[in-house]
Amino acid sequence: MSPRNRGTWVLIFLVIIPTLYIETSLSKVDPFAAKKKRMSDKVRQMFYHAYDNYMEYAFPHDELKPLTKTYTDSLSELGNLKLEHLPQEYNGSALSLIESLSSLVVLGNSTEFEKAVLWLSENLIFDVDARISLFECNIRVLGGLVSAHILATDSTNRLTKGTYNNQLLVLAEKLGQRFLPAFDTPTGLPYAWINLKYGVLENETTETSTSGCGSLILEMGALSHLTGDPRFESAALRALRKLWSMRSSLNLFGTTLDVKTGEWIEYSSGIGAGVDSFYEYLLKAHILFGRDEFWRMFQSAYVAVQKYFRHGPWYHEADMRTGRATYWQLTSLQAFWPGLQVLVGDIAAANLSHREFFYVWQKYGVLPERYLLDHQMLHPTEKYYPLRPEFAESTFYLYQATKDPWYLEVGESIVDSLNFHTRVEGGFASIRDVTTMELEDHQHSFFLAETCKYLYLLFDDSFLANQNYVFTTEGHPLPVLSSWHERLPDVYIIPSNWTSVKSEGQPKRASAMSLRICPAATPNCRHNHQTLESVCHVPDASTDHRCLTDEECGVDSISCRRRSCSMAGYCGLWLSL
Ligand code: DMJ
Secondary structure (H helix, E strand, O other), rough: OHHHHHHHHHHHHHHHHHHHHHHHHHHHOOHHHHHHHHHHHHHHHHHHHHHHHHHOOOOOOOEEOOOOEEOHHHHOOOOOOOOOOOOOOOOOOOHHHHHHHHHHOOOOOOOHHHHHHHHHHHHHHOOOOOEEEEEHHHHHHHHHHHHHHHHHHHHOOOOOOOOOOOHHHHHHHHHHHHHHHHHHOOOOOOEEEEEEEOOOOOOOOOEHHHHHHOOOHHHHHHHHHHHOOOHHHHHHHHHOOOOOOOOOOOOOOOOOEEOOOOOOOEEEEEEOOOOHHHHHHHHHHHHHHHHHHHHHHHHHHHHHHHHHOOOOOOOOOEOOOOOOOOEEEEEEHHHHHHHHHHHHHHHHHHHHHHHHHHHHHHOOOOOOOOOEEEOOOEEEOOOOOOOHHHHHHHHHHHHHHOOOHHHHHHHHHHHHHHHHHHEEEOOEEEEOOOOOOOOEOOHHHHHHHHHHHHHHHHHHHHHHHOOOOEEOOOEEEEEOOOHOOOOOOOHHHHOEEEEOOOOOOOOOOOOOOHOOOOOOOOOOOOOOOHHHHHOOOOOOOOOOOOOOHHHHHHHHHOOEEOOOOOOEEEOOOOOOO
8 A cells, every 4th residue: 555545544544534423423412513613613713812912912911902913001991981090100910811811711721721820929919009990800800810719729620730829819809908998988889999009099089880889799709708808798798788778769770879978870771881780790699699688689670670671672771760761772781681681581581682682783793882772773973892792691691591503603603703803913803883894903801701701602611511600790700609608599499380491401500500580381461460570571472582473472571562573573562662
């Protein structure tokens, strides 16, 4: 046999046959296995393109500028719209590296994770003259460190080969201590801004947002559980309870408030900017810490959202005092909501909204920051798409819940759009204007922490196989541990007529992904009004919500009004548009 022929046989026996064999056996178990493998490889490649370029051109600064292959020290700019009090001597805190830690674990890259831990433990300091947003620093830096610490100490991740000595927790604790002066207000509501070196600055603004006060409990609560120092959890809890006491008689909240007086400044709010993660943390805090208090808060808040903000598949804004609609806008940040509804078990409502977000995604190629629902057009100035994760996040949750391959197709189209429109030689760039696809020189750290992570988990969820996690609003996983639960909440005790949307073979999980909260049966709208005042509202009549005629849509569960077909062909309430 000639060497060339021998080479061909070697190729056939050692490469082609085993590959075909693996693919055939995989597809017997899961008909979409080959597609998932191909797509997860693609997403892995995207993450490393973003990460490697950050490490080459920006590290240890905060974020990468992918067009000019340089960096920005943006931690002090996050949420700082007027760019006030920018520091002179701040050289970054390796923000994108911290944000990448948990993603590296999800991708199984222990070598890079260990290198990062070592570098951070030797170099990261918080004694810097930088005025930062408490909210942003909490979700990105504290959350990144706390989550990575837990992952590093979990032996199943086979990380750090005995070299890990709680360095990340030490850093997290030091940062948490620097947060505490922000809570020193007459109300317990924290200042939105704090200087890491000097604490609250003189004449600091007392205006903050609902998210700024109500989205600290996961990270600060976890820090208290890990360190044994109760001050972090108490501060976050006191702020959350105060915020809760400020709800209107309709159980609605505003968007901005004053931390000294405890009075609302902006009475209009929705489920997007300034409020979004407040709702998210009520439910996730309940899942993580098992307190009924959080569940009760979430339940009332969720029902109020469904009653006053929801309009078919869309969510508008409303005045907290009257419940009257104010702004009719779809925003890119709102796209996290279907994911949250999956955690509640409200799959039908989640699917409905997700379809409409996808309709807008397809219309523009990505999701614009703001879309005017009443005019069916883009907001004149907010036409950007800064690589946000929310739509990918909801797609991941919906696929986990339903295993409907439709969501894999949606994921593929997100991946293709990102690669087509935003990938450049130096990383992934934001889009300045979705009508021209003009790019902006910024790769936000949440692209590494969230966008790539959720897309990867959509196609390869092996990270979730042995442990339940709650993902923080920045996509950092925190394990659901019974030792952190005061007791297993009643909501996980499953009545026999309640549904499980996961297949029977799945392990039973008392956590977010157990998806066993909403009853399967559809109560009759007219006769069961009491039942409807719960987080579980009635699914549409048809299973996939597609409609050809308005007649197919039936009656809305909460308002008992007739539904009609939306522009994307799904049932919704379209009464006063
Ligand atoms: C992230 O920092 C978090 O998801 C936050 O809750 C909202 N905004 C960004 C991503 O869009």
